[in-house]
Amino acid sequence: MSFIYNIGIHIAHFALKCASLFNEKIKKGMVGRQNTFEVLESQLNSNDKTLWFHCASLGEYEQGLPVFKKLREHYKQHKIVLSFFSPSGYEIRKNSPIADIVIYLPLDSKKHAKRFINLVNPELTIFVKYDIWPNFLNELKRRKLRAILISAAFRKNQSYFKFYGGELRRALFTFEHIFTQNEASKTLLQSIHYNKVTVSGDTRFDRVSSQLGLNNYLSFIETFKDDKLCVVAGSTWPEDENLLINYINATDHKNVKFIIAPHNIKTAQINNIQEKLHVKSVLYSKKNDEQLINAQVFIIDTIGILSKVYSYANIAYVGGAMGHTGLHNTLEPAVFAIPIIIGSNHEKFPEAKAMIDINGMFSASNQKEFDSILNELIQNKEKCLSSGKKNGDYIAKNKGAVIQIIDYLRI
Numbered sequence: 001m002s003f004i005y006n007i008g009i010h011i012a013h014f015a016l017k018c019a020s021l022f023n024e025k026i027k028k029g030m031v032g033r034q035n036t037f038e039v040l041e042s043q044l045n046s047n048d049k050t051l052w053f054h055c056a057s058l059g060e061y062e063q064g065l066p067v068f069k070k071l072r073e074h075y076k077q078h079k080i081v082l083s084f085f086s087p088s089g090y091e092i093r094k095n096s097p098i099a100d101i102v103i104y105l106p107l108d109s110k111k112h113a114k115r116f117i118n119l120v121n122p123e124l125t126i127f128v129k130y131d132i133w134p135n136f137l138n139e140l141k142r143r144k145l146r147a148i149l150i151s152a153a154f155r156k157n158q159s160y161f162k163f164y165g166g167e168l169r170r171a172l173f174t175f176e177h178i179f180t181q182n183e184a185s186k187t188l189l190q191s192i193h194y195n196k197v198t199v200s201g202d203t204r205f206d207r208v209s210s211q212l213g214l215n216n217y218l219s220f221i222e223t224f225k226d227d228k229l230c231v232v233a234g235s236t237w238p239e240d241e242n243l244l245i246n247y248i249n250a251t252d253h254k255n256v257k258f259i260i261a262p263h264n265i266k267t268a269q270i271n272n273i274q275e276k277l278h279v280k281s282v283l284y285s286k287k288n289d290e291q292l293i294n295a296q297v298f299i300i301d302t303i304g305i306l307s308k309v310y311s312y313a314n315i316a317y318v319g320g321a322m323g324h325t326g327l328h329n330t331l332e333p334a335v336f337a338i339p340i341i342i343g344s345n346h347e348k349f350p351e352a353k354a355m356i357d358i359n360g361m362f363s364a365s366n367q368k369e370f371d372s373i374l375n376e377l378i379q380n381k382e383k384c385l386s387s388g389k390k391n392g393d394y395i396a397k398n399k400g401a402v403i404q405i406i407d408y409l410r411i
Contacts (some may be wrong), residue, residue, distance in 0.1 A: 035189070037115060041119060044079065050080070052083070080101070084102070092304075123146070129150075137293060179401065200400075202398065211311075224259075234317070247367075248278075258297045265303065284302050330349070339391065341370065343365070358402075
């Protein structure tokens, strides 16, 4: 099985190389991986003490960040190497203050694994959620170097729990401990006789809770909102934006302001949104006070401020589940105790199910349902406030994963 896996890695490398000719995102990853060893060799020496954090992409980085911060505080003399597999994580967090070195993780060949661990030689390795790479993990285990997996979430249809998943299953046993998000994941691990597991919960609850302690003030949002009810739509895709545009164009809510923060901020997509709207809109990149006051829709054509923008929302819509791209982070708005609307494709997101069950979140599968839900939340202030409070309470109840992980590491 190991032979088949390693052949598969070489095939994947060839496939990615071909795909990079036509896809800019894949090309960035390929080019970045070519530079990884050069970066490590230039910035590390044999006397350095190191920690290694690995995340598949941006979401896993945000999930691991509260743990990374605690380790950064404790291991002040260590160099921290942060690796990503996806360009969407690397490009946005390549200047992360919690790391000394940020790199792309090379493809998981035995040759790459040996060279990488020779250079990094981490005292402790943290993998977040998934992105399990057997050759890297086996090399850590062979050298008796510590590795843990945090915020892990497993499903019974994954390869680890199938007859053909031996190589990936063995990789799980290289971790000295696994911290899972839920009991179901622990039960699945125990079904393959992995027992060094703790249900700590999801570190994202700690991550979003920390936002409450930050300064979330944004003067331009204050100017735009002007004490009116505000609906914030975050991480939207075209199918989400069509719902919002149709609603805004068809209703006469002059006392409601709308903020749209698209996932894709390319000029063509932003222009498309503005052109379809029948009301005044303003772009973040072209804002001034007069435009902000007179506009009903504010389009955020930049990245990095959505968490703060949510603090101004009375109602949130989170994109990704109206289509099949994957629901974006619903915990970010939930921490501000506001009701949330999402699309109907949310089966793989347990936090969405939990908030739907407590009536803090509402799922719409079409325009009619979306309009009905949003109208009720706008018109029924009591329901809006009570639904939001349920989400805020849900976040507060589920934080604490970081404490358990740090206690285990005895720091």
